[in-house]
Amino acid sequence: MKNILHLSALLLLIIGCSDMSTLPNLDLEDQKDYFASTYTPMDSEPTLFKSANIYDGLGGEFIGYDLLVADGKIIEVGQALSNSGVKVIDASDQWITPGIFDIHSHMGVYSAPGVSTSSDGNEATAPVTAEVWAEHSVWTQDPQFALALKGGVTSFHVLPGSANLFGGRGATFKNISQNTIQAMKFPDAPHSLKMACGENPKRVYGNRRQSPSTRMGNMAGYRSAWIDAMEYRDGMNERDADQRPTRDLAMDTLKGVLDGEILIQNHCYRAEEMAMMIEMSKEFDYKVTTFHHAVEAYKIADLLADEGICAAMWADWWGFKHEAYDMVPANIAIIDQARNGTGCAIVHSDDAVGIQHLNQEAAKAMAAGNRAGYSISKAHAMKWITSNPAKAAGVLEHTGSIEAGKDADIVLWTHNPFSVYARAQQVLIDGAVAYDMNDPKKQPVTDFDLGIINPKINRVQ
C-alpha cells in the first residue's frame, strides 16, 4: 500500500503538476523503501559452544570460555554457562571469532567465470556515474559467495570498480545466496559511494582523449560534481516543491553523502592524493569513511588517525602499477598503531581468492608489524577483519564483534585463525549454520555449481 502511494507521488512529480506544494512533502526518505533488504535469517537453534578460545573482534581474548547464541543473536560469553535446552558443541582447543567482514568485494559484480557477460562492475562510460548502484549488477548465483563463506566471511561490502571518479553506490550483504538481491542485502546497512583517485580514472578517460587525463583533472572532476551536488541539495531542501530540481539519480547519491547518509569508500593509493581528498571533503563538508588499497597510507598514518578515517589495505600486494610501488608489509600495523593505537586499520581483499583467506592476510600484516618493532597481539589484529570493516560499512551495531545482543555471525575454526592450517569448521550467520565442513547438507551450492560438470555432481565439493 505504501509503495503505491509513493508511486503516485512520483508520477505527479514527473508530470510536473503545479499543485505539488499541497501534497505531503516528497523527500528522498521515501525512496529508501525501494530495493530495501528483505533478508530474513535461516532457521536456527539455540547453541552453546563449550570451552572455546574466543577472539571477540574488539581486542579481547577469552581462553576456555562458553558462548551462547539463540534467536539469531549472541546471548552471552561466560564460563560454565547452563546448557539446558540448547544444542551443545564442544569447542575445546578450537577458536571462535566474529564472522569475517570484507569491506572491499566485487563478488556478484565481477562474478566467476570472469567472462565478458559477467563484467558488471565498472560503468566506464563517463567519469561521474554516481547514479549506478553495484547491487543492481549482482548475480545471485556467483559461485564465489560460497567459497568466501568457507573462508569464514559472513558479510561483505560490494563496490563498483575504480574506472570512474564516482563509480556508484556500494551495498553490504549477508553471505547467504538467495534468489533476489534484496534478500541478500544486510538489513539497515547504509549505502556507500565509491570514489577513485589516481591512475585508473585518468587512464580510462585519458585514453579516450577526454577529461580526466591527469590527476589534476581528477580533482577538478570531483569538485565540479560536489558543486552541482550542493546546489541540488539546497534545491531539494526548498520548502516550495515548485522550486525543487527534477530528481537526478547521480545527485541523489551525492546529496546522500552531503547529508551524512551515504559513506565514502575511496580507492586511493598515494599519500598526497589521500590528503587532497581529505581537504576536498572539508571544502564540501562531508566525511571520507575509508581509503581503499591505500598502499601509501603509512606515510600519512597520523593524519588518517586524526581525521578518524579508516584505511583498508592488502597485506603485501604491490608492483602492478606505479601507484602501488611503495608497498611496505607493515602498512596495516603502522595505520593501526598511529596516534597511540587510535588508527583504524582494515585488511581487505578486492579479490575472490584473497577474501577466502583474510585471516592469513591479517596474520602476515601482524607479523610484519611486529618485525617492524610493534607489539600487536592476535586478539588485537582480529579487529582488522571484523569490527573495523563493520564500522567502516556502518553496521558495527549489528555485526563485527562477539558481544551480547549482536547478530550471531561467528566462525568456529579448527585451529588458531592466524595459522595457515586453520579452516572454518562452522560458519553461523544470524545463529544459523550457513556452512559446516563436515555436513554437505550445510554447504551452499549455487545454481551455477549444480551439475555443471556432470549432472550428478555439484561443482563445489
Place this chain on the structure above:
Amino acid sequence: MKYFSLTFFAVFSLSAFSQSILLKGGMVHSGTGAGATLQDILISGNEIAKIGKNLTINGKTQVIELNGLPVTPGLISPMSNLGIVEINALDVTRDDESDILKAGFSIFNAFNPHSTGIPWNRSNGVTSAITSPGSSSFPMFGLASYFILDGSLEIKGLKDIAMFGRMGASYGSRAETLTILESLLELGQKASNTPVEEILEMRLADQLELQAQDILALNNVVNNGLPFVLETNRAVDILQAIALKKKYGLNLVLSSVEEAPMVIDQLRASGIPVIIDPMDNIPNSFDELGSSLLLGKVLDQAGIRVMFSTQRSHNYHLMRQGSGNAVAYGMSYESAIRGMTLTVAETFKLGNRGSIIEGKIADIVVWDADPLEPSSFPKFVFIEGKSQDLSSRSTRLTERYTNKDDKPSSYKH
C-alpha cells in the same frame, strides 16, 4: 627500526667469516621429501661441506646457533617475471614480450639484477627463480631462463632452460591451437635433419612468420628434451597434452591443471610434473569448473611431482602460503617443501641446487618459524654460501616512516 638494525648486524657479522659457517642445531628439511631432522650444517665456500649431529669445527668457523629453527633449501620459483617486469602496468618497464619472435623469444639478456623485486623476494627466502616470457596469443610464448637472485651484475644462472606456452580458453578455438602446436612440433622434428633456412621457407613457417630463433627453439623442445611448460586446465585438454607428450616424446610440464583430479590416473601414468597455484579455487573460466583447494592433495597422493606458482606477480615467496594451504587441505608437508625446492631443480635440471645434501650448493634459508606459515620470515638467507642482506625498499621505507624525528621524511635516511 628494530628490524633493520638486526638485519644489518647479521650481515655484517657473517660476511667477515663467509669462508666457513656452521649452522648449529637446525631442524633441517632437506628438500628431498624426507622428514626433518635436527642437524648441523657446515657451509664451506659455496658448498654444503658436511651435515651431521655435533659436527666439530676448527677455530675459524663462524658458528650460528639455531636452537631448532627450521632450515630449508633456498626456495626456487618455477614461474616468475623477476628481473624482467618492474611495474606491470608500465610497458616501458617490461621486457617480457616480443613483437617479432615467438617460440624463440629468449628473455635472458633482459634480466635486470637490480630490479626491486629481487631483494624483496630474496629477503623472503626465494634464492633463485625461473623467469618466463609473458603470455601471448601464440601457443608458445618463448624461452624461460634461470637466475640466481644474489643481485650481482655478473649474472648467474642458466639460459633458455624451458619453453612456456598455453592451450585452452583464450584466443580462437582450442582445436586450432592444438593444430598449430602440432604443426610447430612437426617443424621442430624436421629441424633435426633439415637446414633452418629450408624450414623457414615452408608454407606454415612462412605463414606464422617464424624466425630462425623460433626453429632452433622448436628443435630443442622436440629433439633435445627441453622442458615445455604448457598451461592448461580442462580435463580433456590435459588428456590432449598427454597425447602430445607421447607422440613427440616431449619433456612436458603442465601448469595450472585445475581439472587434473578428473584425469588423475592418466596424469600419474604420464609421469608429467605439474606447477599449480594451490589457492586458486575460482572457476575463472569455463575451463576451470573443477577448481578446488584439494588439488595439491589429490596430485600429491597420486605421486605426481608438484611445484607452486603464485596468483599475483612480484610476491613469488607467497608460494609458501599457497603450499601451506595445500597442506591444510591434505598435501603432505614434506612434499610441499620439496615442491618449492628440489622438485623445481630436478624438473628443470638446475644443477646442484634445491636440496640440503653434502656437496650441493649452499642455497639455504633459516626461518624464524614454520616456513609454510605466511607469518614466518627468514632469519638468514644464504646464496652460494654467502649470507645475504635482508633489506629491501620496503625495509627502507618502513624505517623512514617509523622514525619519529621531527623533520621532512626526505631527510630521514
